[in-house]
Amino acid sequence: MTATRLCRTFQTAPAAVPRDDSAKFLTSGLTSDGFQTPDWLVPDIEDGTAPSMKAEAVDNVVEQLPEYAPDFAGHVLPRVEWAYDDQRFRDRGREQVRRLAAEVGDHLDGFVVPKVGRIDDVRDAAGVLAAAERDAGLDDGALDMAIIFETATARSDLREICQFAADSRLEALIFGPVDYTAELGGRALDGDRPRWDGLLEVLSNETSAAGVAAIGGPFDQLFHERAGVTYYNAEGYADQVEHEATIGIDGSWSLHPKQTAQANRIHMPRSDELTEALRKVEAFNEAKREGTGAVVVDGQMVDEATYRNFANTVQTVRAVDETHPEQTAEYYEERLLDRALSVELRFN
Amino acid sequence: MTATRLCRTFQTAPAAVPRDDSAKFLTSGLTSDGFQTPDWLVPDIEDGTAPSMKAEAVDNVVEQLPEYAPDFAGHVLPRVEWAYDDQRFRDRGREQVRRLAAEVGDHLDGFVVPKVGRIDDVRDAAGVLAAAERDAGLDDGALDMAIIFETATARSDLREICQFAADSRLEALIFGPVDYTAELGGRALDGDRPRWDGLLEVLSNETSAAGVAAIGGPFDQLFHERAGVTYYNAEGYADQVEHEATIGIDGSWSLHPKQTAQANRIHMPRSDELTEALRKVEAFNEAKREGTGAVVVDGQMVDEATYRNFANTVQTVRAVDETHPEQTAEYYEERLLDRALSVELRFN
Amino acid sequence: MTATRLCRTFQTAPAAVPRDDSAKFLTSGLTSDGFQTPDWLVPDIEDGTAPSMKAEAVDNVVEQLPEYAPDFAGHVLPRVEWAYDDQRFRDRGREQVRRLAAEVGDHLDGFVVPKVGRIDDVRDAAGVLAAAERDAGLDDGALDMAIIFETATARSDLREICQFAADSRLEALIFGPVDYTAELGGRALDGDRPRWDGLLEVLSNETSAAGVAAIGGPFDQLFHERAGVTYYNAEGYADQVEHEATIGIDGSWSLHPKQTAQANRIHMPRSDELTEALRKVEAFNEAKREGTGAVVVDGQMVDEATYRNFANTVQTVRAVDETHPEQTAEYYEERLLDRALSVELRFN
Secondary structure, rough: OOHHHOOOEEEEEOOOOOOOOOOOHHHHHHHHOOOHOOOEEEOOOEEEHHHHHHHHHHHHHHHHHHHHHOOOOOOOOEEEOOOOOHHHHHHHHHHEEEEEEHHHHHHOOEEEEEEOOHHHHHHHHHHHHHHHHHHHOOOOOOOEEEEEEOOHHHOOHHHHHHHHHHOOOOEEEEEEHHHHHHOOOOOOOOOOOOOHHHHHHHHHHHHHOOOOEEEEOOOOOOOHHHEEEEOOOOOHHHHHHHHHHHHHOOEEOOOOOOHHHHHHHOOOOOOHHHHHHHHHHHHHHHOOOOOOOOOEEEEEEEEEHHHHHHHHHHHHHHHHHHHHHHHHHHOOHHHHHHHHHHOOOOOO | OOOOHOEEEEEEEEEEOOOOOOOOHHHHHOOOOOOOOOOOEEEOOOOOHHHHHHHHHHHHHHHHHHHHHHOOEEEEEOOOOOOOHHHHHHHHHHHHHHHHHHHHHHHOOOEEEOOOOOHHHHHHHHHHHHHHHHOOOOOOOOEEEEEEOOOOHHHHHHHHHHHHHHHOOOOEEEEOOHHHHHHOOOOOOOOOOOOOOHHHHHHHHHHHHHHOEEEEOOOEEEHHHHHHHHEHHHHHHHHHHHHHHOOOOEEEEEEEHHEEEEHHHHHOOOHHHHHHHHHOOOOOOHHHHHHOOOOEEEOEOOOHHHHHHHHHHHHHHHHHHHHHHHHHHHOOOOOHHHHHHOOOOOOO | OOOHHOOOOOEEEEEEOOOOOOOOHHHHHOOOHHHOOOOOEEEOOOOOOOHHHHHHHHHHHHHHHHHHHHHHHOEEEOOOOOOOOOOHHHHHHHHOOOOHHHHHHHOOEEEEOOOOHHHHHHHHHHHHHHHHHHHHHOOOOOEEEEEEOOOOHHHHHHHHHHHHHHHEEEEEEEEEEHHHHHHHOOOOOOOOOOOOOHHHHHHHHHHHHHEEEEEOOOOOOOEEEEEEEEEEEEHHHHHHHHHHHHOOOEEEOOHHHHHHOOOOOHHOOOOHHHHHHHHHHHHHHHHHHHHOOOEEOOOOOEOOHHHHHHHHHHHHHHHHHHHOOHHHHHHHHHHHHHHHHOOOOOOO
């Protein structure tokens, strides 16, 4: 997993909003700190920006990145316009990519391309990035690509798209349930869209097989209201992110700094998970020294395969500690963190 | 979506039953009215008709259609015999298609072919229809084909089958859970077959990608009994149809006029859905006029993608109103219907 | 379905454990009786055996099989080492297969190969068995192959792997959820791994389309503890096995004789299922004699398709009765069993 692929949080920020300071959300994303810092910040020139403000959105990205990107701990990948079924969107997207690569390419980690269709459309989008990269004089492969996975045709070609990803600049697939549900003609009869469990399973599988990142879709019920008081819907979002983590989705979409703060935490092992993992890893290490291939700890068999699960938990903590030591320091007790950083991880 | 593909309801009627009037159910289907009129009426020469009555079943269709089809508001597609793994069924099916096309081809919209297997078998079935169409002197493509999707091999080839559909007379896939479960060796340990959620998701996706219709499977627990009284199981069927609608399955299988009356309604937007959709569409139209790309209505973000969902709801109402104005007039308050018919739907 | 494919139970037994009698579990598996006899006994040289004891594990299998296999009612397929992503495992696996085929090939029904990847890796494993079979002078095709299906790449290639199975020695796919979850980066946030419902559905489908067996994954929460008393977790395992049976998974993984005793029973029709099936079969036989193609029994429509479901239930009882008459005699009342063995099963 390259650095770009570490994506607990994928936070979109409208690149231009109709306020006095049209770059307000872009700036606040780029200057966030602590657990509110997203692993990826995605200046949104597509659906989050009004049609009449697209040009200003690109201007804002061009102006803000040189000032804020150097001190921003995460990665920056603007979402440009694109649509597999509309040439006008693809033309605008190509121009947005070209201009951003040329003017602020050094501050960009790549681009997010929405509404891709079949594998040929994904290849076309990758070609647009390659051309812009070349024209801007950037290193070959400097610009990563992520795609929003939100059409019936992209779902149909998922396997081919991920196989393409294995050898290309395509580094992540992000689920887009709103457009996806609309394409399929789905209805929220009881107030909720389907969760598309089957799709998420296959997305987790194919991205894992290809070694690229999978990111869940946005959660738009940001706030609840009760008896006249509006409050942040912390439960709803956490439930979704926990489900994503359970099935091996690598990161979650965030629409708000509070969501980022939650998803960054949920995609880290909890203290009790880490404690259990360390106990199992240590018991198995001990059993191995004594020549036993499998041990029973707390009534659960631990063998080579189970061991790998627990070792993964420890390795995730080490990865976060490396890039965000302030987060691990805040999240874990010092003694537990020390154990995680020092325990021996042995694989066959 | 062509007219044939509009299929809220797929009602099968045995084409011959062992009664004095062996065409009883066929006649009642062809003369149904109001919400009991199915979008598709399927005279069933296959599993619903006894082996000894197949010939009489074909006779009945030949006799009834000239009399009733001209005044029937829906489409008529008989289900003939077929089986990917038994040549005798395919031979009988070919002869049934040939005779019906030759004798009442002008009153038919196509045929339903059950128990297809891999893509080659589907192509063979399409070839049988093409030959019958030619021999009967019908226009090229006059006969649509729908297939019952109920074998492990058809599920395995679903993607190829739908890609074939995009360029052929194949217009709809209908799920057949009974045969499907039997092929897989599934068991109803708690009284119910599996719902096959994963299959239904992929069916909804691939048919959407190909632009053809997906129809759910039959619900055979038609009646319940309590304390000696038997009653229509309105709850069970409605639950299934609502689930299908939620995941973008376009229509539902009906075994009874009451089921048709329910499914026709469920596959129309409810008044509260339509009201909400209109509110969101109107708010977003307003926001767009003011230059904002996304607005929050009732705590939910509405952007271009969300907008499409709500616009689809309005468009469905318009489609039903065009073909069945008596249904929309009965189902919606006049003021609400007027708003749906007149609101501006704007896409990028 | 060949005899090898009859696999209600797939019981792994570590081939060597660090005890005075290192073959203890192997012997007890080979000498089990009644409902504790697994359809397949799998001497485990892979994850269940410590790295330092692999050689002794092979020795144990070589020594035990000539003594116990002739009287063992089930099949014997050792699990050897293998890993699509590590040549050292494949080298050791090839040597284990070669030696076992050469020395006790006559007592073996085949091998279980774990951690296979894409279709090419599966072909390679089949080639290793073919070479060992030839070198050992065994009949062509004497050694069946089963694979543990537990990697993202194998899931990605599932359809191709099953199509290969249709024409090869590959006879069964066994799900391995622990390694699978680890590969996808899944987490047991509430204590449980995901059940991977979508994967299991597709596994059941593709194995059915290819005519090979599908086996569920191990259930490792063998025991529960309450107030100081540890007890066998009969509920947890039965729930899993019942779910597998519902969706057409042919057999279940067992880690313990008690699990074998449960799974052997659950993969037989229950008495009430058999009673209902017989009632429906008999009613439909009667209706057919009278010329009706469909009848309603207890409010449920029975037609040709439904009939096949009920006939399958009867046929399963007959298959178990043929190989394990002591199990059917214990499990069913004599009168019910007699009806199942004598009722007419008529298909079109």
